[in-house]
Amino acid sequence: xxxxSRKLEMLHKIPVxxxxxxxxxxxxxxxxxxxxxxxxxxxxxxxxxxxCGGEVEWAEVEGEGVVEAFTTVHTIPxxxxxHKKPYTITIARFGNVRVMGWAExxxxxxxxxxxxxxxxxxxxxVYFEVV
Amino acid sequence: MRxxxxxxxxxxxxxxxxxxxxxLAYEAVKEALDDAGITQDDVDLSVVGSVxxxxxxxxxxxxxxxxxxxxxxxxxxxxxxxxTGAAAVYTAYTSIASKMADVAIAIxxxxxxxxxxxxSLAIGGRAGSYLWEFHQYGTTFPGYYAMHASAHMxxxxxxxxxMAMVAVKAHRNAAKNPKAHFxxxxxxxxxxxxRVITYPLKLYDCSPISDGSxxxxxxxxxxxxxxxxxxxxxxxxxxxxxxxANMTRRESFVGLKATVLAAEMAYRRAGIDDPVKQVDIATxxxxxxxxxxxxxxxxxxxxKGEGGKFAESGETDLGGKIPVxxxxxxxxxxxxxxxxxxxxxxxxxxxxxxxxxxxxxxxKNYRGLLHNVGGTGHFAYVMVFRR
Ligand SMILES: [Zn+2]
Numbered sequence: 001x002x003x004x005s006r007k008l009e010m011l012h013k014i015p016v017x018x019x020x021x022x023x024x025x026x027x028x029x030x031x032x033x034x035x036x037x038x039x040x041x042x043x044x045x046x047x048x049x050x051x052c053g054g055e056v057e058w059a060e061v062e063g064e065g066v067v068e069a070f071t072t073v074h075t076i077p078x079x080x081x082x083h084k085k086p087y088t089i090t091i092a093r094f095g096n097v098r099v100m101g102w103a104e105x106x107x108x109x110x111x112x113x114x115x116x117x118x119x120x121x122x123x124x125x126v127y128f129e130v131v
Numbered sequence: 132m133r134x135x136x137x138x139x140x141x142x143x144x145x146x147x148x149x150x151x152x153x154x155l156a157y158e159a160v161k162e163a164l165d166d167a168g169i170t171q172d173d174v175d176l177s178v179v180g181s182v183x184x185x186x187x188x189x190x191x192x193x194x195x196x197x198x199x200x201x202x203x204x205x206x207x208x209x210x211x212x213x214x215t216g217a218a219a220v221y222t223a224y225t226s227i228a229s230k231m232a233d234v235a236i237a238i239x240x241x242x243x244x245x246x247x248x249x250x251s252l253a254i255g256g257r258a259g260s261y262l263w264e265f266h267q268y269g270t271t272f273p274g275y276y277a278m279h280a281s282a283h284m285x286x287x288x289x290x291x292x293x294m295a296m297v298a299v300k301a302h303r304n305a306a307k308n309p310k311a312h313f314x315x316x317x318x319x320x321x322x323x324x325x326r327v328i329t330y331p332l333k334l335y336d337c338s339p340i341s342d343g344s345x346x347x348x349x350x351x352x353x354x355x356x357x358x359x360x361x362x363x364x365x366x367x368x369x370x371x372x373x374x375x376a377n378m379t380r381r382e383s384f385v386g387l388k389a390t391v392l393a394a395e396m397a398y399r400r401a402g403i404d405d406p407v408k409q410v411d412i413a414t415x416x417x418x419x420x421x422x423x424x425x426x427x428x429x430x431x432x433x434x435k436g437e438g439g440k441f442a443e444s445g446e447t448d449l450g451g452k453i454p455v456x457x458x459x460x461x462x463x464x465x466x467x468x469x470x471x472x473x474x475x476x477x478x479x480x481x482x483x484x485x486x487x488x489x490x491x492x493x494x495k496n497y498r499g500l501l502h503n504v505g506g507t508g509h510f511a512y513v514m515v516f517r518r
Contacts, residue, residue, distance in 0.1 A: 002148075005187040014262060044379055045263040069384040071277035072330040073269060077252035080269040086330075089268045091278060091378060098379040100268055108285035125267040 018048035021058050026116045026124035031061040033097050044097035061099055064131055065092035067110045070103065082120050090128055101126030134227045135355050135363035136516065137234075138167025138348035139477040144465035145312040146244050147342035152183070152191055153198035155344045156240040159470075160199040163236065163346035169358065174348070175232035177205040180219030180239040180469040182212060184254050185246050195240060212258055213418060214505030215239060216345065216472020217512035223349045224366055233354040239473035240344040251340055258506045260376040273337050273419065275378065275507035277329040280421040282384035284331060286436070291331060293439035294420035295322035298335045298462055300448055301417065305459025307489045310474075312341045312465030336420040341465030345473035347480075364480045367498070367515040370397030374508050385436075387508030390429035394502075397513040398431075406500060407432055407446075407453045410515075412482045412492045414475040416504035417460040426502055427455075430513070449490060457482070457490045472503035472512065483518040 016023050022045075025032045034046035038054025050056050070090040076083065090103040092112050102125065103112060112128040119125065140162030147155055156179075164170060177199070179192040188194055192208035207226075211218035216239035223235035243251065255272030256265045264270045283289045299319055305311035317335060325334035355363055372392035375381055382388070403409045415430065417423035424438035432453055433441040441447065447455035458464050458478040461471055479499035481487050501514040 016262075045260070045377055069278035069282040071274045071281060071332075072327075073271055073274050074326075074330065075252060075271070075273070075328045076249070077256050077265075077269055077271050078247075078249040079253050079265075081249070083269070087269065089270060089274060089278065091384070098381070100264060100379050102268060108281055123267060 019046055022046050023124070029116050031099065031114055031116060031126055032058045033061050035059045042096040044099055061094050061097060061114055063094065064111045064113060065094040065099065065128070067092050067106050067108050067112055068098065069108065070106050092128055099126055101128045103128035103130070106130060132228060132230070133352040133365055134224050134349055135352065135365045136347055136476060136480055137350050137355060137360050137363060138163040138169070139346070139480045140166055141310050141345040141474045141477040142343050143310050144341045144343035144467060144470070147242070152181070152186060152188055152240055152242045153195045155242060155342060156195045156238055157199050159240070159344040159346040160236065160238060163348050167348045167360065169234070169348070171200040173358070174201065174204060174234050174236050176207070176223065176226050176235040177201040178209055178219045178222045178235060178237045179206040180209045180215040180237065180473065181241060182210055182215050182468040183241065185243050185251060187245065195238065199238065211510045212505035213416070213466065213468050214472055214503045214510040214512050215469035216474065217501065217503035217514065218472070218510070219469070220347055220349070220473060220476055220514070221369055221371060221512060223347070224369060227349055227351050234348065234350045237347045237349065237473055238344070239346070239469040239471065241467035241469045242342045243340045243467055244342050248340065258509070259378060263377055271329060273332055274329045276419040276421055277332040278378070279384045279425065279507070280331050283421060283425065286385050287439065289424060289439035291323060292319070293442050294336055294424065295319050296442050297417065297420040297423045298322045301456060301460035301462035304449065304457050304490060305463030308459045308464055311459045311463055312339050313463045332419060332421070338418045338461040338466040341467045343465055343467030343470040343474065345470045345477050347473050347476040362484065364483050364516050364518045367517040368397045368400035370394060370400070370513040371511065372396070373510050376509060378507065386425050386429045387504060387511060389508045389511035390426060390502065390504060390513070393511040393513040394430050397515055401515040403515065406430060409496055410453060410498050410500045411494050411496050412457065412479060413453055413455045413500040413502065414458070414478055415455055415502040417456055417462045418466055418504070420462065422504065423455070423460065430500070430502060449492065454492045457487065457492060472501070475501045475503060476516070479516050483516060
């Protein structure tokens, strides 16, 4: 015998005040990392504070990257049912930072270029294109 | 001061539609108290390990504690993703080592099957850094390990067949473990032909979604003498480490740095420089087959890159140089997150006592190794037990 629980739904409002530059950048086709002016540390995902206490500036992730890992998701999680077919999550290295993005037909070692686009749910994100 | 394990237990893993989380926890607690020959009155502190992100009881420690008869003692709630069990044991251990308690119980309990699979995947996919991973890219927990598999295959030539062999071994052992979720053997073909979950991982590369509980009772050397317990497995050393939440902040995808660091700490403290020779039984965190292959390397059972070949060699089978996951692994016994690490203590203690029946390994060093990972190498615990 079972008792069904009362339904609980949570929708969070996530503050992106400190990383607004990044999220606005995606809409302009730009992917930003954060670079510390003091110690040179590069952050991706970007953050507005360096752990050394130094001031951070925004710099674009540009040029060609190299695929280090990927997976094609066939068993799709709740929240992504709208994507009716498998999607490929890829991690690529661009100099001192690694970036996650969606790609098609990639394998480890492929050279890829970065771009941004909006998915069907209106979320802007990183996509990679094999060079 | 030495800390010993005086009582262990483990529930049947699997789909447990017959119990709530607190009832499931009590199954293990009762059995562990019986095993130690003590009662709740002898316990100073209860540590409740539960991830419980799939549960309706959002703050499970107190209901679990009350049901198990520990109201008034603790509970300390511990969460370290899939390493919650080892974290709970570590917490119990430090409370005794620091003389804040003489007897402490670590309870690991997880009910994972009360929600549907798509929801479960969406929760596991949040085991990283939500806004930068799941929110945009729909990461899943198998997906994180699949990315590691892709890198390992590309760099070292590790094959899907080698991964499948890990699964075959796990099922062969689990078939003899009455506590296991899956008590049936599978063939290499079954594994290789199973459907793709997240390329390159297939169904049989993945541990199932299981319910389960386990408990371990720890006590100080002094208290052990006082209680007149003479069959004790001692905690010889403990190592722990962590790594970045974001996958993009990692230096490599062919291993887990947290495991390497935790093993260094545990080995140094126990004086281990060749685990294959100095350990009789190892439990490693094989939530996915690639995880066991990487663990062989990160725990120094073989060189980096040779984990696939080591899986093929048979040296980790029962009767091999270093039998690994003789209980069937997370892969086939099941992986009820918080229960897993505590259940590893149960399986090691049973082996070191010589009570593992058909799955018994040969004891030369009377030493067992525990390796429990949380998230995708977000946490790692390595512990050495000795009888
Ligand atoms: Zn800095």
